[in-house]
Amino acid sequence: MFRKIWVLICLVVVAKVVFSDLKRDAEPKPPADPRLAQILTLVEQEKSDDAYEAIAQMLPEVRNPQVVQYLYKLRAHIEVERRHFHYAIESLTQAQEAGDQSMATSARIDEIKNWIGRMQEERAMADHYRDARGNGMAGELKGQVTILYLYLNDNRWSKWSGKDRLQNRQYLQQVTDWYGRRATEYGLVKPTFNTRFFFLTSPKGITKEWLRSKAFFSDAQHLIAQQLGYGNMAQFVEAKAPRGEVALVFHSNGEARSFALSCRSKEKAPRCHYEYAMLTEKMVPGARHSYVPQVQAHEMLHLFGAADLYRIRNARDYAVTDIMNYYSDTLGHATIDPITAWSIGWAEAPNAPFKIENKEK
Template identity: 25%
Template sequence: MKKPRVLLHLAALAMGLCLLAGCAAQPAAPAQATIPHIETSPQPTVAPSPTPTQTPAQQQDLQQVYGSCGLLAWPSVLYSIYLQDDANPWTEEALAQTRQNLAVAVDWITQQAQTYNAQPKIYYDTGENNLSTFAAYKAGLTEDTTTGTAFYDDVDTLTAQVDVEFIQQQYGTASIGYLIFLPVEGASYSILHYLEDGGNYLNEFSCLYLYDSYAGEKTYNSPTVYAHEILHLFGAADLYVGSRDTFVTQPLAQYVLNTWPDAIMYYTYNSDNGISYDHIEKTLCPLTAYRLGLVDSFPGSEQFPAATQDPPGVFSNGAGQNWTASDEAT
């Protein structure tokens, strides 16, 4: 029997709320598949020294609505931070697998968005560009030490050190999502900006573990998990029972299962609970496309109007009616 991913909980912080969206429910352990080499699409061409289309003040206003990572239709950068410690260094094999997963995930997101007539430009770490850094984590890396407010504060400190101005000049966008890669076993999750956070907790990040803690010892995480978490950065909600998103009720989750059983925001394992590394056996369902701002409506919107309360790409606690910032892309 399939079990949906269960959201990990994050307590309200003093200055606002962030969402901790991760995996939990454990399916039958899949067999470790052979990891093939995947040919992926080339990254979008980077225009030299592009001129930003937004002033710093406008960018700040947009970030207070969307967080650091804006809408999927905007040019965006996924900046990778590889944490390691003495006991868990990054090996060449682990790096190659991680970057391959990331390439497959971004390819899939791009192709799925194209089915909705969108042409996203997503720049990411290939090992041959300037979109990554390595950092030692002295507290030690385990699943326990990589969750909780102390770790989130440490990641906030790391992301604040990234040269955003250089990225904006090089890639022509201020829309940046951060990928925190962890060379240990765990349940991947994302920390997201809420509308109520205002100018706090702007930097949005996904923590992606090398190994899937629910799939057997030393089983690499899948590109499906990467894509699921990356979509959170752009505004996609979890669509399973237990989601912290206020509009995701049990009837809506059942509707998703009945209507789009292969929706990536509902479940990240294959239909047989297995894992694929060379492709993603999921779809970007119309409801998720709506939440990402790719379409103006979705089947079921009249039945579930709460899903349309907040603007696309925005997480909130029901305060969507207060949204006033410009919706122009950076």
């Protein structure tokens, strides 16, 4: 599960403040350089990804200290816009190393460090990374993957309109496309996804407490039997996903905290098979919309073995753009770092500043 959505909205506000301040600092009297002018044009046109790449290409070629300082600060405010705060501190520090002695830059570094500190409310809950690889219906994020996506509806707290479902399908398409792009970064063939949507109505209503209760999964099986015509979960899964990996997702259109119940390692849970993600992200306009695909991607990665990094004490400054640790401004700017890649079957176990269960296996 991930930090509450209202905390993330606060981070959006923080990011906007930092971004505007950094941009204001960068705008006065930019050094004269035609290549820099081109980059600034890209920034003004809101083509920040192109500007970021152009900065990376230009930095090794520049000898003018003022231009170097300016480029690093410009890179920093793009990184803040992406909510890659650790990278922004690194860029501003490099600006200082290139000769920037301004109080503003020094104060900005301290300010961003303070904001990072405010994001650590759950950091000390774990000391090690748990191994949950290759167990349950969703083993590794490879090959053929069927996503069984069940909308939970009660026409009150969780009410799904056709528009809501269409928007959610678009979000989920972003997620599966993103998984594919990240897989290619590890030299893997993109997984193939078959997403199947279903609609379940709960006559007794839906509450946050029920969704988290031990009774939910049994109750959900009864709803599937009554409304979809399958005797139990096994029959439903076998009919809809006879082969490959299976990710079972429930989604209520109400505002609460999403979570996943996934199988632990085969050693600790040898008989565990059924696992599911419970999404409670409401389809509403505004800033939160940029987070729904990240919540979906994060919670489903749990099913394939990924563990939360944001809960681990020594992971504060490790894998800082990994989606299991920090959110970015958009899913496209989030990453799957080697620790998460290991957990979902994509890579070898990396070195880390904390213990990794069964790292050598």
